[in-house]
Structure formats: structure tokens, C-alpha cells
Amino acid sequence: MVTPPKQSPATQAITAGRAHCGKSLAPALWASSTWESDGLDDANRRATSIRHNDFYSRYANPTVEQFEHAVAELEGAEAALAFGSGMGAIAATVFALCGTGSHIVAQRQLYAGTLAFLQGPCQRMGIDVTFIDVSTPGAFAEAVIPGRTMLVIAESPSNPRLELADLDELGGIRGPFTLVDSTFATPLGQQPLTHGVDISLHSATKGIAGHNDATLGVIAGDRDLLDDIWAYAVLHGSTPSPFDALNALRGIRTLGVRTRQQNESARSVAVMLADHPMVSVVHYPGLSEHPQHALASLQLLQYGTVLSFEVADRAAAQRFLASVQIARCATSLGGPETLVCHPATTTHASLTLDEQAATGVTDGLIRLSIGLEETVDILADIEQALAAQP
Numbered sequence: 001m002v003t004p005p006k007q008s009p010a011t012q013a014i015t016a017g018r019a020h021c022g023k024s025l026a027p028a029l030w031a032s033s034t035w036e037s038d039g040l041d042d043a044n045r046r047a048t049s050i051r052h053n054d055f056y057s058r059y060a061n062p063t064v065e066q067f068e069h070a071v072a073e074l075e076g077a078e079a080a081l082a083f084g085s086g087m088g089a090i091a092a093t094v095f096a097l098c099g100t101g102s103h104i105v106a107q108r109q110l111y112a113g114t115l116a117f118l119q120g121p122c123q124r125m126g127i128d129v130t131f132i133d134v135s136t137p138g139a140f141a142e143a144v145i146p147g148r149t150m151l152v153i154a155e156s157p158s159n160p161r162l163e164l165a166d167l168d169e170l171g172g173i174r175g176p177f178t179l180v181d182s183t184f185a186t187p188l189g190q191q192p193l194t195h196g197v198d199i200s201l202h203s204a205t206k207g208i209a210g211h212n213d214a215t216l217g218v219i220a221g222d223r224d225l226l227d228d229i230w231a232y233a234v235l236h237g238s239t240p241s242p243f244d245a246l247n248a249l250r251g252i253r254t255l256g257v258r259t260r261q262q263n264e265s266a267r268s269v270a271v272m273l274a275d276h277p278m279v280s281v282v283h284y285p286g287l288s289e290h291p292q293h294a295l296a297s298l299q300l301l302q303y304g305t306v307l308s309f310e311v312a313d314r315a316a317a318q319r320f321l322a323s324v325q326i327a328r329c330a331t332s333l334g335g336p337e338t339l340v341c342h343p344a345t346t347t348h349a350s351l352t353l354d355e356q357a358a359t360g361v362t363d364g365l366i367r368l369s370i371g372l373e374e375t376v377d378i379l380a381d382i383e384q385a386l387a388a389q390p
């Protein structure tokens with residue numbers, strides 16, 4: 001038999017997750033919350049099976065399962081498990097794997113919701129967290145307490161300054177489970193599992209769904225581990241909506257062309273900003289002057305669709321946000337519209353000034369999520385907004 005050539009991930013994305021649709025090319029929306037059974041034995045079998053599809057939608061749902069299969073295929077994973085949001089994925093995974101007395105090692109540069117979760121609910125439940133600086137080599141492994149550390153959490157590239165965790169280093173850690181929030185990379189930009197990491201996590205609300213019309217989280221990894229997390233997730237209740245899973249599955253079909261276009265534009269914007277007199281620093285791993293560019297070239301398949309940069313102060317940032325015409329002032333990322341946000345007053349507003357300083361969220365920091373508009377138009381918009389005078 002002739003072995004078919006290995007497909008590119010963007011090609012796999014076109015057909016990934018096509019169980020349950022028969023000859024239909026588009027997935028079906030299974031809105032049902034419950035399924036009929038054929039008597040007690042059958043009902044018992046469904047109620048006690050792992051991730052049985054035709055029982056009750058908090059346990060599993062065929063439309064959601066198609067989305068999970070698609071993500072698993074793109075991540076090169078045995079399985080995936082979806083949640084009602086990215087934070088749902090984080091909270092349920094942490095509580096599934098940790099309990100009172102457990103210890104977590106986490107990167108300091110994190111999505112503010114993740115940081116707030118680790119500092120608030122986790123501490124209240126008696127889970128200790130050690131935060132490390134991701135730019136210090138070996139910091140994750142050094143902070144592990146043998147026998148107590150249950151989970152090591154990284155976010156790479158990180159929000160909002162695009163710092164990278166060394167995935168080989170994380171994958172080499174033995175003992176605790178390792179988790180990478182890979183949202184900024186999408187499954188086409190990075191493959192944490194191939195580096196030995198246990199769990200790849202995404203807020204699928206972002207690039208995976210890609211159209212600002214779904215709120216969804218997902219993790220990918222070995223089936224046994226995900227089944228264990230599922231057993232807790234059913235009780236946690238951060239259940240994904242089948243409608244959002246359907247939208248995300250449609251988004252996955254175009255993930256290849258979308259991320260290619262957005263990456264090209266992001267690179268052009270980064271190069272333009274790096275040369276601009278109003279801009280002091282550009283944070284984009286694709287630039288050769290980025291302090292982690294060498295690591296980026298080793299582990300990123302695409303440098304990314306998000307970048308951040310610094311202008312003089314809050315007033316200059318405010319002027320920029322008030323002057324953009326194509327870019328819209330909104331949080332979130334990975335969608336068709338170019339979005340701009342000021343992390344200090346929005347995504348990271350809940351942090352104290354000291355925490356903002358520790359995570360590199362300065363008053364002049366601006367984050368851009370590059371959309372699908374023509375590159376020349378995005379460039380022109382950013383240039384005219386930077387030229388706006390007080």
C-alpha cells in the first residue's frame with residue numbers, strides 16, 4: 001500500500017473532526033441537552049461510561065466532540081477536552097489535578113485572569129503557587145518541590161509582552177504535570193506536546209474560533225490524563241455550548257489562511273514600529289532584536305498574530321487609541337478585526353501597580369491583535385494614529 005504524503009496542518013484543518021456527520025461536509029448542531037435510553041441497563045451504561053456521547057450534554061455532546069477531535073488532530077494529541085471558556089479550562093484543570101496542600105509553579109507573565117485565579121481561589125483552597133520569571137533559564141524546574149508540586153503552568157507566547165517559555169525545558173520536567181497556555185500561538189503556530197509537555201491549553205475564543213462569535217476553551221493531551229480531568233470537569237460545570245463548538249469548528253477550517261495572513265501583517269507592523277521615532281520598544285518574537293528570537297525560531301512555527309509596543313506614556317497611548325480608524329479598541333485577539341487595547345487599564349487593570357510592573361505592563365504599553373484587513377491599510381492606520389498630535 002502506498003502511504004499518503006503527510007499533510008500540512010492547514011490541510012488537516014479542512015477535514016479534522018468529521019465524525020458524526022455522515023456524508024455532510026458541515027458538522028451538525030446537536031443542541032440536545034439529553035438523550036433517551038432503552039431501559040435501565042442502557043441508561044446505567046451511559047451514565048457510568050467515560051465521556052459517553054448520548055447521555056447528557058454536560059458529560060459529552062456530539063458537536064462538541066467533533067470540535068475536540070479537530071483540536072486533538074491539530075495538536076498531535078490522543079484526545080482533547082473542551083470547556084465553556086479558556087478560564088473554564090484553566091480552573092477545571094487546576095482543580096482536577098490539585099488539592100489543599102498541593103503546590104503549583106507558574107510563570108509570572110500570565111493572562112491576568114489566570115494570575116487572579118492562581119492568587120485568589122487557589123490560595124483560598126490551600127494551593128500554594130510559586131511564580132517564576134520565564135526569562136531565567138531553568139527557573140521552572142528549580143521551583144519544583146518533589147512530591148508536592150502537582151502542576152507547572154506556562155503561557156507562551158505570553159500576554160501582553162510575548163515572552164516565551166522554553167518548551168523543551170518544560171517538557172523535560174519529571175514529576176508534576178506540565179501545562180502550556182498556547183492561545184497566542186494557535187495549534188498551527190506551536191506544538192507543545194511534541195516537546196514533551198503534558199497539556200496544551202487554548203482559549204479557543206481567540207484564534208481557533210477566530211471570528212469573535214464563540215466563547216470556548218480546550219485542552220489537548222494523553223487520553224488517560226484527559227479522562228481524569230473530565231471526571232472532575234463534569235462536576236465543575238464549565239460546559240461548552242454546542243453552538244460555540246460549531247462556530248469554532250467552522251473557524252478551524254480557515255485557520256491556515258487566516259493565521260498566514262495575520263502573521264504576514266503582524267511582521268510588517270512590527271518592522272514598521274521598530275523603526276518609528278514614537279515607539280521605544282516592540283515586543284514581537286519574529287524581530288531579530290527580540291531577546292528570545294533564537295528560541296522563537298526553534299519552537300514557533302509562526303511568530304504570531306499579536307504584538308505589543310511602548311509609547312512614551314499613558315497620554316500618548318490614549319491618543320493612539322483615540323486616533324485609530326481601522327483598528328478597534330477592544331480586548332481579545334485572533335479575530336478578523338485588528339484590535340488594539342491598553343493592558344494597564346483593561347486586561348491587567350485588576351493588578352496592583354507592583355504586579356503590573358512585575359509583568360511588564362507599563363503605562364505606555366499598547367497591544368495589537370492583527371486582523372484580516374489588507375496589510376497596507378493596517379500599516380497606514382497605525383502610522384496615522386502615531387502621528388496624531390496632542
Ligand SMILES: *Cc1c(COP(=O)(O)O)cnc(C)c1O
Nearest residue numbers: 085086087111159183203205216
Ligand atoms: C483570553 C485568554 C484566556 C482566557 O480565555 P477566555 O476564553 O476569555 O476565558 C486565557 N489565556 C490567554 C492567553 C488568553 O488570551
